[in-house]
Amino acid sequence: MSEHTRPSFVRGIFAGQIHAPLLFPFPPTLDERDPAEARVVRRLIATLHAMRADGLIDPAAFDETETIPEPVIKAFADAGLLGLTIPKQYGGLGLSATAYARVFGAVAAVDASLGVLIGVHCGLGSKAIVLFGNEDQKARYLPMLARGETLAAYALTEPDIGSDAQNIKTTATLNDQGDHWVLNGRKFWIGNGQRAGVIATFAQTIVMRKGEPVRRPTAFIIRPDMPGFSVVGTFRKMGIRGSTQAELSYENLQVPTDHVLGQVGKGFNVAVNVLNGGRLSLGAGCVAGTRRILGELATYAEHREQFGHPLAHYEITQRKLSSLASDLYAGEAMLGAISAAVDYADSDYSLEAACLKVFCSDLVWRSADEMVQVAGGRGFVKPYPYERYLRDARIHRIFEGANEILRLFIALNGVQGPAERLREVSKAIKAPLRNLGLVSGYMSSRMASMLGGTPDLGVPVHEALADHVRYFEKHVAELHTETERAITKYRRELPERQLVVERLANMAIDLYATAATIARTQRLIEQRGAEAVAHEIALADLFCVTAGRRFREHRLALSGREDEVDDTRRRIATAMRNASGYVVDDVVLTDTATPAHPPTARTTPEPARR
Ligand SMILES: Cc1cc2nc3c(=O)[nH]c(=O)nc-3n(C[C@H](O)[C@H](O)[C@H](O)COP(=O)(O)OP(=O)(O)OC[C@H]3O[C@@H](n4cnc5c(N)ncnc54)[C@H](O)[C@@H]3O)c2cc1C
Numbered sequence: 001m002s003e004h005t006r007p008s009f010v011r012g013i014f015a016g017q018i019h020a021p022l023l024f025p026f027p028p029t030l031d032e033r034d035p036a037e038a039r040v041v042r043r044l045i046a047t048l049h050a051m052r053a054d055g056l057i058d059p060a061a062f063d064e065t066e067t068i069p070e071p072v073i074k075a076f077a078d079a080g081l082l083g084l085t086i087p088k089q090y091g092g093l094g095l096s097a098t099a100y101a102r103v104f105g106a107v108a109a110v111d112a113s114l115g116v117l118i119g120v121h122c123g124l125g126s127k128a129i130v131l132f133g134n135e136d137q138k139a140r141y142l143p144m145l146a147r148g149e150t151l152a153a154y155a156l157t158e159p160d161i162g163s164d165a166q167n168i169k170t171t172a173t174l175n176d177q178g179d180h181w182v183l184n185g186r187k188f189w190i191g192n193g194q195r196a197g198v199i200a201t202f203a204q205t206i207v208m209r210k211g212e213p214v215r216r217p218t219a220f221i222i223r224p225d226m227p228g229f230s231v232v233g234t235f236r237k238m239g240i241r242g243s244t245q246a247e248l249s250y251e252n253l254q255v256p257t258d259h260v261l262g263q264v265g266k267g268f269n270v271a272v273n274v275l276n277g278g279r280l281s282l283g284a285g286c287v288a289g290t291r292r293i294l295g296e297l298a299t300y301a302e303h304r305e306q307f308g309h310p311l312a313h314y315e316i317t318q319r320k321l322s323s324l325a326s327d328l329y330a331g332e333a334m335l336g337a338i339s340a341a342v343d344y345a346d347s348d349y350s351l352e353a354a355c356l357k358v359f360c361s362d363l364v365w366r367s368a369d370e371m372v373q374v375a376g377g378r379g380f381v382k383p384y385p386y387e388r389y390l391r392d393a394r395i396h397r398i399f400e401g402a403n404e405i406l407r408l409f410i411a412l413n414g415v416q417g418p419a420e421r422l423r424e425v426s427k428a429i430k431a432p433l434r435n436l437g438l439v440s441g442y443m444s445s446r447m448a449s450m451l452g453g454t455p456d457l458g459v460p461v462h463e464a465l466a467d468h469v470r471y472f473e474k475h476v477a478e479l480h481t482e483t484e485r486a487i488t489k490y491r492r493e494l495p496e497r498q499l500v501v502e503r504l505a506n507m508a509i510d511l512y513a514t515a516a517t518i519a520r521t522q523r524l525i526e527q528r529g530a531e532a533v534a535h536e537i538a539l540a541d542l543f544c545v546t547a548g549r550r551f552r553e554h555r556l557a558l559s560g561r562e563d564e565v566d567d568t569r570r571r572i573a574t575a576m577r578n579a580s581g582y583v584v585d586d587v588v589l590t591d592t593a594t595p596a597h598p599p600t601a602r603t604t605p606e607p608a609r610r
Helices: 009-014 036-054 061-064 070-078 097-110 112-132 135-147 265-303 315-344 349-376 384-397 403-419 424-437 440-450 461-494 498-528 534-559 562-579
Strands: 151-155 171-174 180-191 196-209 210-221 230-234 245-256
Touching: 009 403, 009 461, 009 498, 061 112, 061 384, 070 112, 070 151, 097 112, 097 265, 112 135, 112 151, 112 180, 112 196, 112 210, 112 265, 112 315, 112 384, 135 196, 151 180, 151 245, 171 498, 180 196, 180 210, 196 245, 196 265, 210 245, 210 265, 210 440, 265 315, 265 349, 265 384, 315 349, 315 498, 315 534, 349 384, 349 403, 349 498, 403 424, 403 498, 424 461, 461 498, 461 534, 498 534, 534 562
Parallel strands: 151 196, 171 196
Antiparallel strands: 171 180, 180 245, 196 210, 230 245
């Protein structure tokens, strides 16, 4: 199989196919694979921690002042932390995906705002040029970005277009001389947008497809000194306040033709590929952030005494600790597997990265929420950092693909393989999939995911994991059955049946996490012996059991009478839509009810800017 056809594990399980070699043996650690790169990673993380210890990095101050001061960015540049993803030949560190995930995670764990600044610069803006820039563009822009002379940004979102990125409204037309593109439009929430010197952006262009003119996004590199560019203002936010997001205006913005990134009309491909990588690093940030929060949660619960015992003594606290820790163990397993897969070959990892992003962004949010709860009143007030953790954690479920959209993306992609046999269904799925960011080049992987896998794992595992493997195999078969049932039952309506699609996605996410967890634990047992890793086996146990329960709940919903409950859900939602809110005839709180101000397109205020 060529490296481009390395299949997707997640696509495979929708078809009842387990591609065990993609996860077994679980990849060795970076230290084992590349000790020299691991040393670079340790050096970078040590530098970062020194900046924190010196007080240069001050998360509370970043939050209060809503900015990250220039000296911090300068120190990051000096340490090479702005060239993490830029190849060495252009002055960067050219880190592997695994190494970048580790460094990025460390940055995000120290301060989420810094994580966003670095993620946008290294993982989105610079990365767009690394992946799609031509030689001239790379030589011109990457060295300055690696040196940190300026920051990079990535400007896709617009006031009216967020998740539906394929349909951005910004336009680009070629001028009469044919030497400049003229861009018109607005971009919203653009990280680093107010200080970036290099911005990867997107606009609709007219291209010919099958002899007809059609609108297709094109990617461009723009600079703030190009005529027609302006920063309208920056936004005030709930969390990650140290990072800054700007509104950008393009008014007849003059962009030379040699600043097209990739091919004209192929900009969505650029956007999607960059965001796939972004989701991997976002997952890394959430994993590292959760790990940090769990350290603080365990410490706090040990030191705070009520009713004569530390909070950690009580079983409810222990449930919180153990559940979050076992989920973190699974999140780490997915991260390790995906980042190594990216390093080994040009894999189709878009679904796996989406699983990681959804799972870990939900996890960091729950961790921060439990941190606040365990800290009680201190969780809610300053100067304790816990309320900030909660505020900072919230955005991860929204940006780089809102979790609802990513669940649709995972399941509709997964369903696509098995749906090939029913032309009407595969056709009906194609349009929403294209909008969600399916890259047609993944066709080969889709086919590969249908072939070569087996219904069984086919890998010997330690007896401590044997039951989990049996359930995993059973559940993969059940996911396939439910996928087939959904295809046959809903046919071309399937993309509209989001509750069904969402359940399939949740099942697949838990199955992928379970497989990665088993693979990771098996490797640890092989390396150190079962006794030495009893704690890790316990984490794996707890995760596999709870993920299995969630799986069964979704399966029962799909195969049982949940359709009727879904009908009830739809009926209630319809009544609420008609009434613009909660409505019952028997109103208990008539007099005290606050009149609703439905946020319509007309009444929704523009977000606050500075
Ligand atoms: C702090 C911050 C930083 C950001 N940084 C950047 C950046 O650097 N560059 C950039 O380009 N963008 C950036 N964004 C934009 C971000 O990626 C978008 O906010 C995100 O994609 C969601 O778009 P939206 O806000 O317009 O929400 P919408 O698309 O309006 O979605 C709102 C909600 O509806 C749900 N929804 C939407 N469509 C459907 C559907 N078909 N079915 C079911 N549910 C649906 C979504 O899941 C979401 O929960 C940033 C945003 C924020 C807040």
